[in-house]
Amino acid sequence: MRILERGARRVLTALDATATRLYGWAWNPVHQTGTVAMAMLAVLIVTGLYLVMFYRVGSPAASVARLAADPWLGSWVRSLHRYASDLFVVAAAVHAFRMFAQSRSWGPRAVAWLSGLVAFAAGVACAWTGFVMAWDTFGERLAREGSRLLDVLPIFSEPLSRIFAGDGPVPSAFFFVNLFVHIALPLGMAVALWLHVSRVARPVLLPPKRLLWGIIGTLTAASVVLPAPLGEPANAFALGRTTPTDLIVAWWLPLSERLTAGEVWGAMIVIALVAVSVPRVMRRPREGRLAPSVVDPRLCTGCNQCPQDCPWEAITMVPREDDRPTLLAQVDPERCVSCGLCAGSCAPMGVGPPGRSGRDQLAAARSALDVGRVDGLPIVAICCEQVPRGHAAELRGRGVFVHSVSCVGNLHSSVIELFVRQGATGVIVFGCPPRDCVSREGPKWLHERVFNDREAELQPRVDRRRVRIATAAPGDQAGTVAALGSFARELAALERPDRAGSATFELACDAVASAEPAS
Amino acid sequence: MIEPRRFLRWTWATVASVAAVFVLTLASGAAVSYHRAGEARLRLSWSARPERIESCRAVSREQLEREEEHMRQRVECEGRFATYALRVEADGRRVIESVVRGAGLRHDRPVYLLRDFAIPSGVRHVRVVFARRERKGDEAALATPAPGAESDTGLFAGRAEREAVERARRRRAAIPATLVLDTVMTFAPGRVIVITFDAERRALEVLDQPRQPR
Numbered sequence: 001m002r003i004l005e006r007g008a009r010r011v012l013t014a015l016d017a018t019a020t021r022l023y024g025w026a027w028n029p030v031h032q033t034g035t036v037a038m039a040m041l042a043v044l045i046v047t048g049l050y051l052v053m054f055y056r057v058g059s060p061a062a063s064v065a066r067l068a069a070d071p072w073l074g075s076w077v078r079s080l081h082r083y084a085s086d087l088f089v090v091a092a093a094v095h096a097f098r099m100f101a102q103s104r105s106w107g108p109r110a111v112a113w114l115s116g117l118v119a120f121a122a123g124v125a126c127a128w129t130g131f132v133m134a135w136d137t138f139g140e141r142l143a144r145e146g147s148r149l150l151d152v153l154p155i156f157s158e159p160l161s162r163i164f165a166g167d168g169p170v171p172s173a174f175f176f177v178n179l180f181v182h183i184a185l186p187l188g189m190a191v192a193l194w195l196h197v198s199r200v201a202r203p204v205l206l207p208p209k210r211l212l213w214g215i216i217g218t219l220t221a222a223s224v225v226l227p228a229p230l231g232e233p234a235n236a237f238a239l240g241r242t243t244p245t246d247l248i249v250a251w252w253l254p255l256s257e258r259l260t261a262g263e264v265w266g267a268m269i270v271i272a273l274v275a276v277s278v279p280r281v282m283r284r285p286r287e288g289r290l291a292p293s294v295v296d297p298r299l300c301t302g303c304n305q306c307p308q309d310c311p312w313e314a315i316t317m318v319p320r321e322d323d324r325p326t327l328l329a330q331v332d333p334e335r336c337v338s339c340g341l342c343a344g345s346c347a348p349m350g351v352g353p354p355g356r357s358g359r360d361q362l363a364a365a366r367s368a369l370d371v372g373r374v375d376g377l378p379i380v381a382i383c384c385e386q387v388p389r390g391h392a393a394e395l396r397g398r399g400v401f402v403h404s405v406s407c408v409g410n411l412h413s414s415v416i417e418l419f420v421r422q423g424a425t426g427v428i429v430f431g432c433p434p435r436d437c438v439s440r441e442g443p444k445w446l447h448e449r450v451f452n453d454r455e456a457e458l459q460p461r462v463d464r465r466r467v468r469i470a471t472a473a474p475g476d477q478a479g480t481v482a483a484l485g486s487f488a489r490e491l492a493a494l495e496r497p498d499r500a501g502s503a504t505f506e507l508a509c510d511a512v513a514s515a516e517p518a519s
Numbered sequence: 520m521i522e523p524r525r526f527l528r529w530t531w532a533t534v535a536s537v538a539a540v541f542v543l544t545l546a547s548g549a550a551v552s553y554h555r556a557g558e559a560r561l562r563l564s565w566s567a568r569p570e571r572i573e574s575c576r577a578v579s580r581e582q583l584e585r586e587e588e589h590m591r592q593r594v595e596c597e598g599r600f601a602t603y604a605l606r607v608e609a610d611g612r613r614v615i616e617s618v619v620r621g622a623g624l625r626h627d628r629p630v631y632l633l634r635d636f637a638i639p640s641g642v643r644h645v646r647v648v649f650a651r652r653e654r655k656g657d658e659a660a661l662a663t664p665a666p667g668a669e670s671d672t673g674l675f676a677g678r679a680e681r682e683a684v685e686r687a688r689r690r691r692a693a694i695p696a697t698l699v700l701d702t703v704m705t706f707a708p709g710r711v712i713v714i715t716f717d718a719e720r721r722a723l724e725v726l727d728q729p730r731q732p733r
Contacts, residue, residue: 022532083540086547141553157622158566159631165564167715167726214536222540229548237728239560239709242550248543254551 001281008101013388016436017475025433025473029215032207032435033095038193039212040088041123043219045186047081052183057175060135061233068230079223085127086248087219092120102438103282107290108199108312108335110279115195117275122192126185127249132178137243138250140164140234143178145256152261166236199335200440201313208435289406291354292336293343295329299350302326305455309345311440312337339439340410344449347456349412358412358456361405365415368403369422379488380424382415384408384431386438387472391430391480398484400428407431408469409442413449413458420462426491428484430472443469465494559640559706561614563607563647565716566631569621570693572653573598593679594686600627601651603694608646609638618652630694640708647714647723649698691721698723 012030019030029036054074056063067074096116099105105113128146132139147160163170197203206212229244245253256264284290297320306329307315314335317327329351331342343352349359381400383392384407392402401424405411408431419427429450431443447469448454458467470483573596583591600621607614614636622628694716700723704712710727717724 022528022535024528082547083543086543090543157628159622159633162564162566162631162633165562165633165715166711166713166729167564168730218536218540222544226541226544228544237711237713237726239554239558239711241554241556241709242552244548245551247546247549247551254553257553 001278005101005103005282008097012098012101013474016473020433020473020475025436025471025476025479027208027211027214028433028436028473029207029211030094030098031433032211033091033098035204035207035435036211036215037088037091037095038205039207039215040084040091041186041189042206043084043216044081044088047077047084050077051081052179055133055179057172057179060133060175064134064136065230065233068227075227076220076223079226079228080220081130082228082246083219083222085123085130086246087215088123089120089127089248092116092123096120100278100282104438106279106283107286108314108337111199112196113279114276115192119189119192119196122185122189124249126182126189127246129178129182129185131246131250133175133182134230135170135175135234136231137234137240138231138245140236141243141245141253142250145253149256149261149264152265164234164236170234199312201311202441204435286333286338288355289353290338292333292338293331293340293351293353295331296350296357297322297328299346299348300326300329301348301350302328303347303455305345305347306342306351309341309441309445311339311341315342315351337439339442340406341439341442341445344410344412344445345456346412349414352410356406356410358414361410361412361415362418365403365418369418378425379484379491380419380427381484382408382411382419382427382429383472384442386432387430387480388474388477391472391477394477394481395430395484398481400484407437407439407442408446409437409439409444411446413456416450416467417459417462420466424466425494425496426466426468426487428468428470428487430470430480430483433471433473436473443471463494466491554637554709557640557708559638559708560711561607561609561636561638561645561704561706562711562713563605563632563634563715564713566629567694567716567718568629568689568692569603569626570601570651570696571596571598571689572601572655591678593682601653601694602626603630604648604650604652605632605634606646606648607634607636609636609643611644614638619649638706640706640710642703642705644703645700646702647698647700649694649723651694651696655696692718695721700725 016028016030019028023029025031050073051067054063054067064078067078069075096113099109099113099116128142132143132146144161144164147164150156151159151161163174197205207215231244232238232240259267286292293314302317302320302324304317304327307313307317312335314332314337315329316332318330320326320328329342331351338353340353340356343349343357343361346352346358349357349362352358352360354360379400380403381392381395382403382405383395385404386407392404395402403415403419405415408429411429416427416429429446431437431446434443437443445454449456450458450467450469451464458464468483468487470480470487472480472483575594575596578591578593578595583593602621603619604616605619606616615634619630619632620626621630698716700714702725704725706712713726715724715726716722
């Protein structure tokens with residue numbers, strides 16, 4: 001599985017890089033697969049509500065054919081519904097692949113992984129029932145194959161398959177039940193999706209507006225120009241030379257028809273077991289880099305900032321056991337994913353994963369300064385671990401002092417101040433594209449802390465002109481270099497900074513009067 | 520004025536988007552051939568109750584009197600449901616030969632038959648035989664139900680006749696001991712011919728188009 005994960009990561013990086021080159025990181029659709037899938041669900045609900053008004057369970061094929069023949073609205077709404085369902089399946093599959101490749105499928109994220117699988121399976125099954133509703137040759141084939149598979153289970157007293165044999169009309173009750181399932185499955189998906197995002201704070205459900213409307217507009221244009229095909233009405237007495245098959249939701253159908261029902265069930269069970277076992281197989285010991293955050297009760301001032309910043313709702317404030325009148329932050333290790341964003345939010349540096357708290361970061365920066373002799377260097381680039389190595393090498397090649405942190409959201413603002421006060425001309429922080437942050441909200445919180453006074457803010461004494469936040473995305477090395485160049489030009493216009501000597505830092509939240517001395 | 524690099528990127532992005540959507544639409548309705556050209560199909564499809572193979576005995580008056588009045592059944596039968604041998608031949612060549620049983624764990628549910636065979640198109644001599652495998656049981660007692668006039672009074676009047684009628688109805692509803700269809704059919708390419716059991720005529724029937732409502 002680890003080999004698979006590494007391979008998947010390489011594929012994903014290449015895919016990301018290609019998409020970034022084409023669309024830029026801000027509108028890279030590969031970063032947005034989860035939200036694109038959600039957006040397609042919304043499109044499916046809206047178009048589905050329109051379509052269901054014209055659907056007749058008594059004459060399914062004729063009612064869908066009437067819709068398809070309506071050039072003004074029916075044809076393209078039906079096509080948009082179909083293409084949106086295809087894109088939903090593609091986006092959700094890529095999203096799952098992305099989570100797997102980025103090792104975001106286990107531990108506290110296992111609930112999201114499993115509920116996502118359920119939602120995905122329900123979505124695909126819903127798409128199948130949608131095709132059956134149209135009752136063309138493809139819908140009939142899906143129904144026939146589905147019933148063949150269901151007939152081996154001891155569920156129905158009479159085999160379902162005989163409904164489609166041709167020795168009698170297909171009962172309207174079948175189409176009614178199919179319609180019911182088609183509508184009920186999205187309701188089940190809603191529950192699964194609620195679970196999917198239940199462990200994250202501030203879930204983002206839609207892509208950026210430009211990307212959202214771009215996708216909907218493109219699909220609508222495709223629906224008008226290339227309407228989704230509708231096969232001949234189902235006929236039990238005709239085989240049909242070819243069947244217009246949706247290979248995105250039913251790629252398995254041509255293969256499945258050649259296998260016995262037992263073999264198909266066996267394959268499905270194996271695939272399901274592999275998918276469900278991913279969180280267990282991929283899990284790693286929660287130690288070292290993956291150890292959950294811890295709180296130092298002596299340093300916690302009870303300011304309530306880390307619970308607000310935690311993207312996983314893993315921190316709560318609880319009453320203290322000593323005589324101090326404040327609350328105490330408490331980390332739930334079952335929910336903590338070790339992103340370290342809490343370390344960047346804590347002015348007194350009292351919380352964070354072992355080895356990555358604010359104090360650890362300061363120690364690492366001081367150590368880097370001793371080794372790298374930053375004094376006199378023009379610019380320091382603080383890079384997130386996710387920044388491609390090539391970008392970091394390019395920065396070094398341009399004489400920049402590169403300092404690495406696990407995530408820019410993890411970065412304590414005091415580290416930036418330390419570099420500035422140690423004489424760096426400027427500090428540029430390179431993070432992931434905001435919608436591609438493995439820690440979810442790293443670039444957002446960093447920006448707030450540096451420029452908008454969010455706790456733990458960069459102190460006012462630091463000249464903001466000497467600090468820049470930029471994005472380094474795979475596939476956009478030119479963008480990284482351009483961001484550095486632009487920053488360097490602005491710095492050149494400023495006077496040379498004085499080295500302020502050893503820095504002392506304010507280690508308390510503004511909201512709390514008490515301050516702890518720096519160690 | 521748009522700078523050339525940006526224009527080029529926009530162009531590539533547009534081309535890639537159009538190509539991606541085109542691939543999506545192609546994959547959404549790919550014409551897939553599931554059958555070989557010139558192939559036709561023969562489908563057997565019916566459901567009917569299997570015959571019951573029973574040994575029956577008439578219950579004596581003394582035994583009947585030991586039962587509550589509503590429990591007095593004059594003929595008691597024990598047995599099982601018949602199984603059938605299915606054999607299909609096309610132009611004298613065996614297509615399938617199998618044993619068909621009633622559905623359910625105890626095979627006491629109706630026989631549900633659904634078989635599909637690929638047949639090369641053309642004129643074919645088809646012979647279907649669906650025959651009971653077991654010999655008929657001992658049903659001698661059914662012919663002479665023991666009269667029980669004294670318990671056929673009041674609420675239970677005419678019960679002996681009703682029992683006889685019910686047994687006869689069940690026999691009629693069951694599949695005949697042997698069903699044979701021996702005919703010449705024309706299999707057009709890409710067409711399906713369905714052979715089914717007509718419960719009213721108690722015979723196999725050939726359908727090449729949906730049955731008209733009677």
